[in-house]
Amino acid sequence: MIQVVWFKRDLRLQDHAPLAQAAKAGPVLPLYVYEPAVLLAPDCAARHTAFANDCLRELGAGLAALGSPLIVRHDDMPGVLADLRKEVGPFVLWSHEETGNAVTFARDRAVAAWCRETGTPWHELPQHGVVRGLRDRDHWAGRWDARMSAPIPALPGRLAAPSVRVNSVGLMTPGALGQRGDDAAQRQRGGRLAGEALLASFLDGRGLGYRSAMSSPLSAADGCSRLSTHFAYGSMSIRETAQAVWRRRTELQSLPAEARPRGMLSALKSFESRLHWHCHFMQKLESEPAIEFTNMHRGFDGLRESAFDPARFSAWCRGETGLPMVDACMRMLAATGWINFRMRAMLTSFASYQLWLHWREPALHLARLFTDYEPGIHYPQIQMQSGTTGINTIRMYNPIKQARDQDPDGHFVRHWIPALARVPEAHIFEPWTMPASVQREAHCVVGRDYPAPIVDNAEAMRAARERVWTLKARREVRETAQAVYEKHGSRHPGREGTPRRSRAKPATEAQMVFPFEDPPS
């Protein structure tokens, strides 16, 4: 019987268990589907498809070389499966498990229903550390280690093609698919070769400055691995990357200490912990898909929803808030499809606190801009940085302080906001403080060449802090937080709301019995 291998966000031949197993079972029909419901959803944009197409070109060539070319279709999945069944007869369906958004979740249920009705076996295999059907986070880290150290399935030597000829529409452009948004002018290239090159250069020495380079948007684009987009589309797997990191670590440890590149071992450790966090966050959406739409902690419902100001949101989206660091980051993101973690957190924090926007619309805007958009990471992160998880501490970023810390000379801000090019150093992060004469001299009149700030940063931060902490202090909000922690929290000590004992104030007996109650008065 024909084995249909359905490629989704796993666009590689290597470390591909469904492909490896299908190849042993019979002739393989590799399938990729442009699904209108997925591609036209509000979190999807042209740059995502453009990156996927880079991957598909190489994947298609690889499959053809193995003997069975990639078949591409453009339709919703049940329709594609029904057509294939008419064309080639009954088949077996193979794929990876996917932790996606509500659209792909509904699609997967429709595929499962179709498979049941037609008696088609569907083998879904895990592709990283995310565990399906999990109730809580106990022992999760151990399972991650086991998954990541499991042997990598061998690449099939050749694939038997189906004897029937099957049509393919070939690759389609985002425009032909009717997708919104432009491809990012400076988007990183997709494909297996690009992914392998990034991993190799990172392990070979580019990773040396990892920990110091990741914080500033000036250095992060080169200093970070840049594998996130390859993980999102599967041109590289987390497991093969983790194993490559471990091999490199062993190699370095076998060298005499003086021959080891200084700082490389700690960079590897830091990178490995991020591979771990990748799956840790995706697990949250897998376990609770509703967090794409609703607050992880329902006690925060109603905090911001009714205050949504479309004009503020639009200014934030366009990178015209009048706060240089916020605007420069948004403009870099629009142009390149990528920005470093700290600045993503700052952008989200600014939308949520200073602009007091509910996270849902900002999340969709960022999803369309991030080439490496991964729903399972995106929504937990957005909620964490918006303060609606209840288990993470409030992180309110001050864009003026971030600018001073991460861009002390103003190079980054001037590069992305040409209107600020001649603003003197003393005013570069707060151009509205320039006296009128200085504005004229700098060819930057605030309100004409660059917007006046749409909020008073300091005052907005103060007001947001007060509102959030008032709510968090409420008894029922604190009590519910424990349930969120049980379900989603990391069991790593000191992380994500893990109850910590204070040295200064040891828990009283009453607190130990009822740890989330008020202390007795």
Add this chain to the structure above:
DNA sequence: AGTGCAGTTGACTTT
């Protein structure tokens, strides 16, 4: 040379 003191640094807490 030891003391007093302003200023700095880092650990810790609160919001």
Add this chain to the structure above:
DNA sequence: TAAAGTCAACTGCAC
């Protein structure tokens, strides 16, 4: 991968 405030320990300097 927050920021601001507190506090104790430390530092450099003047006397």
